[in-house]
Amino acid sequence: MMTVLLDNGHGGLINGLYQTKGKQVRWKDNEVFYEGEFNRAIVNGIMQELTKLQIPYINLVPEHQDISLRTRVKRANNYAGIPCFYLSIHANAGGGAGAEFFTSPGDTKSDAIASRFGEAFQQEFPNDRLRTDYSDGDLDKEARFYVLTKTKMPAVLTESFFMDNYTEYKNYLSTSAGRMRIVDYHVAAIQRINNELFKKR
């Protein structure tokens, strides 16, 4: 049995105060989207489903504080000895649409895991874009890569939709129905990864 190491990117809300600089979008009417709150909601949804499916998981960041990337990686690497993979949950920004799936370079198991997420995303959202060109060069990527390169197990980071895309914000990121579908595609991918990539032959 494989264990999913779940990481929700950035900080959450503590007494209404967002714990992360940036990583938020203020829309008209003062509606604000906080990425770290979304990431936590998705991880919580994934945990509920994995509990039902009896697939083991660890929540690496149960806090609402914005835990440093170094600490996140350190926590993940405590599990390096068991069959597991690291999964970091994010929403994208920077002008664009659809989803992106990042892996640590040169690790074939990470690639196989990432393609399961890509396929599950396409199945759940057939009319949305699966971005395979990672060429928008935003500064954040380096930080994202840190958790992918320093973790000792296969590692994948999912970017589900763009928080600064109003259609995606309205249709998916800010609604419970949309969030449920984002949870569902992650869980569908995790089931396939568990069955196809971690079962002993």
Ligand SMILES: [Zn+2]
């Ligand atoms: Zn993020």
